[in-house]
Amino acid sequence: MPTRCHLCGRDTFIYNARSVMVCEACLAPHDQDAGWKGYRFRTIREREMFKHHGLLPEDKGYPCVLRVIRKRCRPRLDCPCRAYGIAILEHTRLWRDGDRRLVWTSEPYNLDQAALDEAVAQTYTPLGIGVQVGGYSPHSPGATTLLRFRALRD
Structure with missing residues (x-):
């Protein structure tokens, strides 16, 4: 009996990742160097961040x-990580991208654009941290805004 991949919906050979079934094709871009083959998604949010942004959770530290x-x-x-409160920092989490670089995310409900602009100009840019705004936010799609914080240089 075929099983469908939760990420692409295809009937194919599947890795059973606890309650999430993922096919080889969906894992392939992240298998080679990262060693993420057979990763066990624990939540729908983890699966959705992987599906839409190629990010997997970083649980160390x-x-x-x-x-x-x-x-x-x-x-x-x-x-x-605490200075701006829920104006821009809500539902934060640390992830790793396909190149194994750390990405910190925040998914606030009511993004205060003025507070974000101030934080980027006064705090994050001087530290060498870039902020990307937008994209699919799995915490509450349509109600939250995804902010991705990455190092500006490696």
């Missing part, structure tokens, strides 16, 4: 935006 530039979290309120 504290999920702080400073990790994308290889620095440690400053455990006070002045750390950039």
